[in-house]
Amino acid sequence: MTGIRNIVILTGAGVSAESGIDTFRDGGGLWEQHRVEDVTTPEAFVRDPDLVQRFYDMRRAAIQTREPNAAHHALARLDAEWPKEDGRGLLIVTQNVDDLHERAGANRVLHMHGEHLKAWCTACDRRSPWRGPLLDRPPCPACGAAALRPDVVWFGEMPYRMDEIHEALREADLFVSIGTSGAVYPAAGFVRTARDLGARTLELNLEPSQGSRWFHEARHGPATELVPAWVKEVLAAR
Numbered sequence: 001m002t003g004i005r006n007i008v009i010l011t012g013a014g015v016s017a018e019s020g021i022d023t024f025r026d027g028g029g030l031w032e033q034h035r036v037e038d039v040t041t042p043e044a045f046v047r048d049p050d051l052v053q054r055f056y057d058m059r060r061a062a063i064q065t066r067e068p069n070a071a072h073h074a075l076a077r078l079d080a081e082w083p084k085e086d087g088r089g090l091l092i093v094t095q096n097v098d099d100l101h102e103r104a105g106a107n108r109v110l111h112m113h114g115e116h117l118k119a120w121c122t123a124c125d126r127r128s129p130w131r132g133p134l135l136d137r138p139p140c141p142a143c144g145a146a147a148l149r150p151d152v153v154w155f156g157e158m159p160y161r162m163d164e165i166h167e168a169l170r171e172a173d174l175f176v177s178i179g180t181s182g183a184v185y186p187a188a189g190f191v192r193t194a195r196d197l198g199a200r201t202l203e204l205n206l207e208p209s210q211g212s213r214w215f216h217e218a219r220h221g222p223a224t225e226l227v228p229a230w231v232k233e234v235l236a237a238r
Protein backbone atom coordinates (compact mmCIF):
# COMPACT_ATOMS: atom_id res chain seq x y z
CA MET A 1 0.00 0.00 0.00
CA THR A 2 2.88 2.41 -0.75
CA GLY A 3 2.07 5.91 -1.99
CA ILE A 4 -0.97 6.20 0.23
CA ARG A 5 -1.41 9.76 1.49
CA ASN A 6 -5.10 10.26 2.19
CA ILE A 7 -7.27 7.59 3.78
CA VAL A 8 -11.04 7.72 4.21
CA ILE A 9 -12.56 5.11 6.50
CA LEU A 10 -16.31 4.47 6.67
CA THR A 11 -17.54 2.60 9.75
CA GLY A 12 -20.92 1.09 10.48
CA ALA A 13 -22.63 -0.81 13.28
CA GLY A 14 -20.37 -3.84 12.76
CA VAL A 15 -17.41 -1.98 14.26
CA SER A 16 -19.36 -1.61 17.54
CA ALA A 17 -21.00 -5.06 17.49
CA GLU A 18 -18.26 -6.68 19.60
CA SER A 19 -18.72 -3.90 22.16
CA GLY A 20 -22.25 -5.21 22.68
CA ILE A 21 -24.12 -2.59 20.65
CA ASP A 22 -26.71 -4.27 18.40
CA THR A 23 -26.33 -3.77 14.67
CA PHE A 24 -29.36 -2.69 12.70
CA ARG A 25 -29.86 -5.64 10.39
CA ASP A 26 -28.56 -8.62 12.28
CA GLY A 27 -30.90 -10.38 14.70
CA GLY A 28 -34.12 -9.09 13.17
CA GLY A 29 -33.71 -5.37 13.96
CA LEU A 30 -36.67 -5.27 16.33
CA TRP A 31 -37.25 -3.20 19.48
CA GLU A 32 -40.33 -3.86 21.68
CA GLN A 33 -41.91 -5.53 18.64
CA HIS A 34 -41.42 -2.34 16.58
CA ARG A 35 -39.33 -2.45 13.40
CA VAL A 36 -36.42 -0.08 13.97
CA GLU A 37 -37.31 1.65 10.72
CA ASP A 38 -40.74 2.45 12.22
CA VAL A 39 -39.34 4.42 15.17
CA THR A 40 -36.49 6.23 13.42
CA THR A 41 -38.41 8.60 11.14
CA PRO A 42 -39.74 12.17 11.45
CA GLU A 43 -43.24 10.79 10.85
CA ALA A 44 -42.89 8.41 13.83
CA PHE A 45 -41.80 11.36 15.98
CA VAL A 46 -44.92 13.33 15.01
CA ARG A 47 -47.18 10.29 15.40
CA ASP A 48 -45.84 9.05 18.74
CA PRO A 49 -43.06 11.26 20.18
CA ASP A 50 -42.95 9.37 23.49
CA LEU A 51 -42.30 6.04 21.70
CA VAL A 52 -39.42 7.58 19.73
CA GLN A 53 -37.99 9.36 22.80
CA ARG A 54 -38.14 6.10 24.80
CA PHE A 55 -36.32 4.24 22.01
CA TYR A 56 -33.50 6.80 21.97
CA ASP A 57 -33.41 7.19 25.77
CA MET A 58 -32.81 3.42 25.96
CA ARG A 59 -30.07 3.50 23.27
CA ARG A 60 -28.43 6.64 24.77
CA ALA A 61 -28.26 4.93 28.19
CA ALA A 62 -27.07 1.62 26.71
CA ILE A 63 -24.06 3.03 24.85
CA GLN A 64 -22.80 4.62 28.07
CA THR A 65 -22.41 1.13 29.55
CA ARG A 66 -20.32 -0.12 26.61
CA GLU A 67 -16.59 0.09 25.98
CA PRO A 68 -14.57 0.57 22.79
CA ASN A 69 -13.18 -2.68 21.36
CA ALA A 70 -9.88 -3.56 19.67
CA ALA A 71 -11.14 -2.23 16.33
CA HIS A 72 -11.90 1.21 17.79
CA HIS A 73 -8.51 1.26 19.52
CA ALA A 74 -6.68 0.28 16.33
CA LEU A 75 -8.39 3.08 14.39
CA ALA A 76 -7.50 5.52 17.18
CA ARG A 77 -3.86 4.40 16.89
CA LEU A 78 -4.00 5.00 13.13
CA ASP A 79 -5.49 8.45 13.78
CA ALA A 80 -2.67 9.26 16.18
CA GLU A 81 0.15 7.94 13.97
CA TRP A 82 -0.98 8.74 10.42
CA PRO A 83 0.74 11.95 9.26
CA LYS A 84 -1.41 15.09 9.37
CA GLU A 85 1.01 17.46 7.61
CA ASP A 86 1.62 18.29 3.94
CA GLY A 87 -1.89 17.36 2.84
CA ARG A 88 -1.76 13.83 4.17
CA GLY A 89 -4.98 13.06 5.82
CA LEU A 90 -7.23 10.63 7.53
CA LEU A 91 -10.96 10.87 8.08
CA ILE A 92 -13.14 8.36 9.93
CA VAL A 93 -16.68 8.85 8.62
CA THR A 94 -18.99 6.92 10.90
CA GLN A 95 -22.64 6.02 10.43
CA ASN A 96 -22.67 5.11 14.13
CA VAL A 97 -24.18 7.40 16.71
CA ASP A 98 -22.23 5.93 19.64
CA ASP A 99 -19.08 7.65 20.96
CA LEU A 100 -16.78 4.61 20.98
CA HIS A 101 -14.38 5.98 18.33
CA GLU A 102 -13.86 9.09 20.46
CA ARG A 103 -13.60 7.14 23.71
CA ALA A 104 -10.88 5.01 22.09
CA GLY A 105 -9.01 8.27 21.38
CA ALA A 106 -9.79 8.98 17.73
CA ASN A 107 -10.13 12.68 16.84
CA ARG A 108 -10.68 12.87 13.09
CA VAL A 109 -14.23 11.44 13.34
CA LEU A 110 -17.27 12.69 11.39
CA HIS A 111 -20.70 11.48 12.53
CA MET A 112 -22.78 11.60 9.35
CA HIS A 113 -25.86 10.21 11.13
CA GLY A 114 -25.55 12.36 14.27
CA GLU A 115 -24.78 11.34 17.84
CA HIS A 116 -26.74 9.74 20.70
CA LEU A 117 -24.99 11.99 23.23
CA LYS A 118 -26.34 15.22 21.74
CA ALA A 119 -29.82 16.82 21.87
CA TRP A 120 -31.13 19.12 19.13
CA CYS A 121 -33.56 21.89 20.02
CA THR A 122 -36.35 22.16 17.46
CA ALA A 123 -37.15 25.66 18.79
CA CYS A 124 -33.73 27.37 18.62
CA ASP A 125 -31.83 24.80 16.48
CA ARG A 126 -28.93 24.63 18.99
CA ARG A 127 -27.29 21.26 19.70
CA SER A 128 -26.21 20.46 23.26
CA PRO A 129 -24.26 17.58 24.82
CA TRP A 130 -26.84 15.27 26.42
CA ARG A 131 -26.55 12.06 28.47
CA GLY A 132 -29.90 11.76 30.23
CA PRO A 133 -33.44 10.97 29.00
CA LEU A 134 -35.51 13.30 26.83
CA LEU A 135 -38.85 11.61 27.49
CA ASP A 136 -39.79 14.07 30.28
CA ARG A 137 -39.28 17.07 27.92
CA PRO A 138 -36.36 18.78 29.72
CA PRO A 139 -35.71 22.44 28.81
CA CYS A 140 -33.20 23.29 26.08
CA PRO A 141 -29.96 24.51 27.78
CA ALA A 142 -29.81 27.38 25.26
CA CYS A 143 -33.37 28.70 25.03
CA GLY A 144 -35.33 26.88 27.74
CA ALA A 145 -37.96 25.49 25.38
CA ALA A 146 -39.21 21.92 26.03
CA ALA A 147 -38.41 21.12 22.40
CA LEU A 148 -35.40 18.76 22.44
CA ARG A 149 -35.13 15.77 20.07
CA PRO A 150 -32.33 13.25 19.58
CA ASP A 151 -29.56 14.69 17.38
CA VAL A 152 -29.74 11.60 15.16
CA VAL A 153 -30.41 11.67 11.41
CA TRP A 154 -33.69 9.82 10.73
CA PHE A 155 -34.71 8.06 7.55
CA GLY A 156 -35.68 10.72 5.03
CA GLU A 157 -33.44 13.39 6.62
CA MET A 158 -30.15 14.61 5.11
CA PRO A 159 -26.97 13.14 6.61
CA TYR A 160 -24.58 15.69 8.12
CA ARG A 161 -21.49 17.29 6.51
CA MET A 162 -21.83 15.62 3.11
CA ASP A 163 -19.70 18.34 1.44
CA GLU A 164 -16.77 17.53 3.73
CA ILE A 165 -17.23 13.82 3.04
CA HIS A 166 -17.22 14.27 -0.73
CA GLU A 167 -14.15 16.51 -0.50
CA ALA A 168 -12.36 13.76 1.46
CA LEU A 169 -13.44 11.12 -1.06
CA ARG A 170 -12.05 13.25 -3.89
CA GLU A 171 -8.66 13.38 -2.15
CA ALA A 172 -8.66 9.73 -1.05
CA ASP A 173 -5.97 7.30 -2.19
CA LEU A 174 -7.50 4.56 -0.05
CA PHE A 175 -11.13 4.00 1.01
CA VAL A 176 -11.77 1.38 3.69
CA SER A 177 -15.29 0.30 4.68
CA ILE A 178 -15.58 -1.41 8.06
CA GLY A 179 -18.66 -3.14 9.55
CA THR A 180 -21.40 -1.84 7.30
CA SER A 181 -23.96 -3.73 5.23
CA GLY A 182 -23.94 -1.26 2.35
CA ALA A 183 -27.74 -1.17 2.66
CA VAL A 184 -28.27 2.55 3.26
CA TYR A 185 -27.41 5.46 0.95
CA PRO A 186 -25.63 7.83 0.62
CA ALA A 187 -22.96 5.95 2.65
CA ALA A 188 -23.41 2.81 0.52
CA GLY A 189 -22.39 4.80 -2.56
CA PHE A 190 -19.09 6.16 -1.16
CA VAL A 191 -17.09 3.15 -2.40
CA ARG A 192 -18.10 3.81 -6.00
CA THR A 193 -17.34 7.52 -5.74
CA ALA A 194 -13.91 6.79 -4.27
CA ARG A 195 -13.17 4.08 -6.83
CA ASP A 196 -14.30 6.25 -9.77
CA LEU A 197 -11.95 8.98 -8.49
CA GLY A 198 -8.99 6.58 -8.42
CA ALA A 199 -8.84 5.33 -4.84
CA ARG A 200 -8.04 1.77 -3.87
CA THR A 201 -10.97 0.29 -1.99
CA LEU A 202 -10.95 -2.30 0.81
CA GLU A 203 -13.87 -3.87 2.68
CA LEU A 204 -13.39 -5.27 6.20
CA ASN A 205 -16.65 -6.92 7.28
CA LEU A 206 -18.00 -10.06 8.97
CA GLU A 207 -19.46 -11.19 5.65
CA PRO A 208 -19.73 -9.81 2.11
CA SER A 209 -21.78 -6.59 2.17
CA GLN A 210 -24.34 -5.57 -0.45
CA GLY A 211 -21.59 -3.51 -2.09
CA SER A 212 -18.78 -6.07 -1.93
CA ARG A 213 -18.45 -6.25 -5.70
CA TRP A 214 -17.32 -2.60 -5.83
CA PHE A 215 -14.24 -3.20 -3.65
CA HIS A 216 -10.80 -4.04 -5.09
CA GLU A 217 -10.20 -6.20 -2.01
CA ALA A 218 -12.46 -7.64 0.71
CA ARG A 219 -11.48 -9.38 3.94
CA HIS A 220 -14.16 -11.11 5.99
CA GLY A 221 -14.14 -11.78 9.71
CA PRO A 222 -14.70 -9.97 13.01
CA ALA A 223 -13.59 -6.33 13.13
CA THR A 224 -11.57 -6.90 16.31
CA GLU A 225 -9.32 -9.23 14.30
CA LEU A 226 -9.32 -7.63 10.84
CA VAL A 227 -8.90 -3.97 11.86
CA PRO A 228 -5.84 -4.23 14.14
CA ALA A 229 -4.10 -6.41 11.51
CA TRP A 230 -4.90 -3.94 8.73
CA VAL A 231 -3.79 -0.88 10.78
CA LYS A 232 -0.46 -2.59 11.54
CA GLU A 233 -0.05 -3.34 7.82
CA VAL A 234 -0.85 0.18 6.62
CA LEU A 235 1.41 1.83 9.20
CA ALA A 236 4.26 -0.53 8.30
CA ALA A 237 3.90 0.31 4.58
CA ARG A 238 3.90 4.13 5.17
Ligand code: APR
Pocket residue numbers: 011012013014015017018023024025026095096113178179180181182183184204205206207208209221222223224
Ligand atom coordinates in the same frame (compact mmCIF):
# COMPACT_ATOMS: atom_id res chain seq x y z
N1 APR B 1 -17.20 -7.41 12.74
C1 APR B 1 -17.33 -6.89 11.48
N2 APR B 1 -18.52 -6.72 10.86
C2 APR B 1 -19.62 -7.08 11.55
C3 APR B 1 -19.58 -7.63 12.86
C4 APR B 1 -18.30 -7.78 13.45
N3 APR B 1 -18.15 -8.29 14.68
N4 APR B 1 -20.85 -7.89 13.26
C5 APR B 1 -21.67 -7.53 12.25
N5 APR B 1 -20.93 -7.06 11.21
C6 APR B 1 -21.40 -6.54 9.93
C7 APR B 1 -22.63 -7.24 9.41
O1 APR B 1 -22.25 -8.35 8.62
C8 APR B 1 -23.28 -6.14 8.57
O2 APR B 1 -22.78 -6.18 7.23
O3 APR B 1 -21.77 -5.20 10.14
C9 APR B 1 -22.80 -4.85 9.22
C10 APR B 1 -23.89 -4.14 9.98
O4 APR B 1 -24.85 -3.74 9.05
P1 APR B 1 -26.12 -2.92 9.54
O5 APR B 1 -26.72 -3.59 10.73
O6 APR B 1 -26.94 -2.67 8.32
O7 APR B 1 -25.52 -1.54 10.07
P2 APR B 1 -25.03 -0.32 9.18
O8 APR B 1 -24.45 -0.80 7.90
O9 APR B 1 -24.18 0.52 10.05
O10 APR B 1 -26.43 0.45 8.91
C11 APR B 1 -26.31 1.66 8.20
O11 APR B 1 -28.66 2.05 8.51
O12 APR B 1 -30.37 1.80 10.02
C12 APR B 1 -29.55 2.73 9.41
O13 APR B 1 -28.83 4.80 10.22
C13 APR B 1 -28.72 3.43 10.44
O14 APR B 1 -26.38 3.99 10.40
C14 APR B 1 -27.30 2.93 10.15
C15 APR B 1 -27.37 2.61 8.68
